[in-house]
Amino acid sequence: MHLEESVVHGNETARAKVHHAATIAGLAFGNAFLGIAHSLAHQLGAAFHVPHGLACALVITHVMRYNAVKNPTRMGVFSQYMCPQSAERYASVARFVGLDACEVVRAGEGDDADDDAVNAFLVEALIDEVEALRERLGVPATLIAYFEEQQLAQKGTQVPITREAIAAKLDGLALAAFDDQCTGTNPRYRPTSSQDSPLPVFHQWRRPSPSHLALAFSFPAHVQRTSRSIRIWR
Structure with a gap:
């Protein structure tokens, strides 16, 4: 995968691919x-x-x-x-x-x-x-x-x-x-x-x-947790 190759090994070709992908994604979300x-x-x-x-x-x-x-x-x-x-x-x-x-x-x-x-x-x-x-x-x-x-x-x-x-x-x-x-x-x-x-x-x-x-950012102790709770700060 180009992203992993770019980050882990610093491969220049992979970095170019990631740059192109990010540019295409930017064009996409500019429309969507x-x-x-x-x-x-x-x-x-x-x-x-x-x-x-x-x-x-x-x-x-x-x-x-x-x-x-x-x-x-x-x-x-x-x-x-x-x-x-x-x-x-x-x-x-x-x-x-x-x-x-x-x-x-x-x-x-x-x-x-x-x-x-x-x-x-x-x-x-x-x-x-x-x-x-x-x-x-x-x-x-x-x-x-x-x-x-x-x-x-x-x-x-x-x-x-x-x-x-x-x-x-x-x-x-x-x-x-x-x-x-x-x-x-x-x-x-x-x-x-x-x-x-x-x-x-x-x-x-x-x-x-x-x-x-x-609950938008965490589940405090007093709140019932569900199996699919967002826990980005735990």
Whole structure:
């Protein structure tokens, strides 16, 4: 993979390929707009000075799983999109990078395996692959891990950022993320219940409660955790 070759070995050809890919991606999102990965990353950068690329890496797999649901709820309709197709698009990317759904097909009835089940399997496989790539590249998986790395790099001279410091900013961060210009074009906008969302700031957005706002970036001890909770700072 060009990204891994570029980072790990500094290969010039691989770096050129990554540059071209990033340019093409920029052209694409200039046309298709962005989503809540950027909404959240903007807040992490503003509040904690996390580099934007790293902030996106911290939230991307959580956002992928959040968006990849069947019939996601949206606040509005954009003429250029027939309907949200995140699961199908992620599944297509998974196939492109060589992942397959043989296991779920065998569990079904050959070629008649349920398309939704196949897509769901491929989405999780793609998320696993992204997280494995992040680990191979040495990208921290959580905010706390990033801050700990910064402390080591600064030989303890930097003031540490604690879980308590992060928690104190949660309500403001969640409100700002909800109001970010990238949120309105996210494929999924307004889940029907907090249990079904890793970003419950979008739940009951007309009258958000502090607990829902806090859940946008973490799960405090007093809140019931779900199996698919976003835990970018744990």
